[in-house]
Amino acid sequence: MSPEQPSPRIRKSPEQVRSAVHQAVIDLLSDPEGADLTIPAIAQRAGVNHTSIYRRWGSREALLADVVTTRLERDWPLKDTGSLRGDLIAWAEAGVASIRTPEGRLLIRAVALSMPGSHTAQGERAQQFQRRIAAIESIRERAAGRGESPPSLEQILDQLIAPLYLRAIFGIDPPASGYPELLVNRLLGGAPGA
Amino acid sequence: MSPEQPSPRIRKSPEQVRSAVHQAVIDLLSDPEGADLTIPAIAQRAGVNHTSIYRRWGSREALLADVVTTRLERDWPLKDTGSLRGDLIAWAEAGVASIRTPEGRLLIRAVALSMPGSHTAQGERAQQFQRRIAAIESIRERAAGRGESPPSLEQILDQLIAPLYLRAIFGIDPPASGYPELLVNRLLGGAPGA
DNA sequence: CTCGCGAAGCAAATATCTGTGCTTATGATG
DNA sequence: CATCATAAGCACAGATATTTGCTTCGCGAG
The missing domain is CATH 1.10.357.10 (Tetracycline Repressor, domain 2)
Structure with missing residues (x-):
């Protein structure tokens, strides 16, 4: 199926992580199914390890605040x-x-x-x-x-x-x-x- | 400390439970510390078993809705x-x-x-x-x-x-x-x- | 080119929340 | 007063979320 390598580990750069996580939050937020915005769910959607999120943002609150600020000031x-x-x-x-x-x-x-x-x-x-x-x-x-x-x-x-x-x-x-x-x-x- | 008996079990009546739980929600909601409004937390505050809440209201959403409706229509x-x-x-x-x-x-x-x-x-x-x-x-x-x-x-x-x-x-x-x-x-x- | 710092990924431990089966008190009914 | 349905409390099981220790990659400095 996946044209990609079965690559054991492709590590994302910090910037890639940030970007992917932000996008994942937006996606889940927009999801009409009302997916729950938990750290593990966000991590999975973003394709990053959940510990990366915990360590970088510490809490869902902080992550949300970060995403909201970024988007709102842009839009x-x-x-x-x-x-x-x-x-x-x-x-x-x-x-x-x-x-x-x-x-x-x-x-x-x-x-x-x-x-x-x-x-x-x-x-x-x-x-x-x-x-x-x-x-x-x-x-x-x-x-x-x-x-x-x-x-x-x-x-x-x-x-x-x-x-x-x-x-x-x-x-x-x-x-x-x-x-x-x-x-x-x-x-x-x-x-x-x- | 407590002038009460070490009573092994004083069961509250359904009405007492309802009242205590409602009050607990209000209390936690008002708490400036921003206590988290989880079922277990509410149950503890109300002095009831958390299963009583799960069984009666099913979800935090439903409980919140009940409390809000009751209070709002009164006030x-x-x-x-x-x-x-x-x-x-x-x-x-x-x-x-x-x-x-x-x-x-x-x-x-x-x-x-x-x-x-x-x-x-x-x-x-x-x-x-x-x-x-x-x-x-x-x-x-x-x-x-x-x-x-x-x-x-x-x-x-x-x-x-x-x-x-x-x-x-x-x-x-x-x-x-x-x-x-x-x-x-x-x-x-x-x-x-x- | 090599070294070393910062951060991502992995795995396992811990803490919490959520839900179930059973026992038993409470209050209504006859 | 005896009986019975309802719902509270308890103990425990299952699922999730949160946190920590350690390993390993990526990238810049020397």
Whole structure:
């Protein structure tokens, strides 16, 4: 069957391990069968020895946090569009795009998730969320620097972040079109002033 | 130490078991140390044998769902105040009150939580959330019956439910006062028309 | 080219969780 | 008061996950 050698041992390099494990987490997370995200399962899927994972990441929590951070910062970046409205819409668009994929949903849900991970859970999760909040803060600061007066963080939290996260966590599809604009219009008021 | 007998076996009645187990789940959930919510841990905390839990609830998912449902429906009930605005504010107030207690936060978070519960997880969780949605739907229907024209479910989701859930899940305190009214005013528009 | 450090793989031990058969207390029923 | 169904507790077995000691490869420094 396998065109490969019956090779007794092909050792992966550290980078290969990292990459394979990350991918395995994503795969299992996306798996509609709801495969359980245990270290042994991840290891098998990634084709690495489970001890490699235990030793490198120490816990599932830490691994999850690593994967989530990496992916989220890649898929949900900040853009500088030159205006507050533009920045917020861009951010919301990236969010909506993320939410539309099963992978993205699960990823975001994983931030809120955790369960039997004990104490580290809280810390890691909070940190992830803090990172997202920090992104929003930098948008506000840029706006303030341009002389615009951005809404309070609370307002953005309630009207922009919350709807996106809720939908991600509970798997509710966002409206088919114009959703980012809708949210931002509600937040900033009526029509695109600038 | 213990003023009790070294009693070889004091068997709890089914109701005592149910009550003790529920309380144990709440306790562990509230525990800042982030104790892991495993059946054996819950059993020990409740002072019951773990097999009693396995046999009665079958899985951690089912147990969690039971506890959450029970508590949530007790602490976050629906009231009929006679107006859409009143109903929504009452609902939001109950939510805010819930969110202010560590227990309430964790409870709501538990709805979104779960993780290594595999497939059943999705179903149970979705059901919990559906129940909450149904509550909102009934508010809308009552309003429609009175001739009022309630906002769409989507709008309520985005502007009322989402902010509360987000804060519960990530442990963000709601504004000190007037928050329920603030949310409902945003949703229904300006001032209390009636 | 050789040496040596860091990390992957292997195997086996340990700890935990999950589930089963059986005994026996508890509370309801007649 | 006697009987009986239900469910709790106990002991133990099976399956998984977690951890550790040791070996061996890959790769860069000298």
